[in-house]
Amino acid sequence: MIDLYSWTTPNGRKVSILLEELGVPYTIKPVDISKGEQFAPEFLAIAPNNRIPAIVDHETDIQLMETGAIMLYLAQKHDRFLARGDEYWRMVEWLMWQMGGLGPMLGQVHHFVKYNKGTSPYSEDRYSTEAKRLYRVLDTRLAGRDYVAGAGRGEYTIADMSIWPWISRHDWQGIDLGDFPNLRSWYRRLRARPAVQSGYHLPHKVNEIPEG
Ligand SMILES: N[C@@H](CCC(=O)N[C@@H](CS)C(=O)NCC(=O)O)C(=O)O
Structure with missing residues (x-):
């Protein structure tokens, strides 16, 4: 049995979506980051x-923080949602693109544009411009493809699952998905999946999933 420590944010949703897709038993342990629960000593012992x-996997005694590591661990443990052959590395490439680029940059957009608008026009402009650049890169990657990695039109992998929750906050980022048609089709394709919908609303429902 797995314990998932999470909250209703893009990083949290990546892993709840993966666990829902895997259909394995797990217990969700809410960590309300708006109340500072991420600093509790019991949580810090797992996620310094x-x-x-x-996550804590009681079957293997493995404890992990960092979504990239958690997703690779869970996908490899169950041998699912991984691209095969050379495409494995393409999948890792896009997973790392999300970890090092998309997530951190969109996080800054949320900070400066959504929560602290007007306090730093330079930062708003810098991160909004970078967000649009990243959306364009993803839109270009998805031209003629259904998923970011995998042979042919691609296959659904943890790379898609890691990116999607960030794109689901496109309205916070001032982005109109209509400007990114390939990305919009992909966004809607994933949004239609029952596991994406159930994973999105964990640990609890906050809002409807934006249509895009
Ligand atoms: N690189 C980390 C990022 C995790 C992260 O930034 N989590 C945010 C929520 S989306 C958080 O816990 N924030 C609490 C805080 O800033 O104190 C990962 O991929 O797991």
């Missing part, structure tokens, strides 16, 4: 970087 999500 005081960020959600984290």
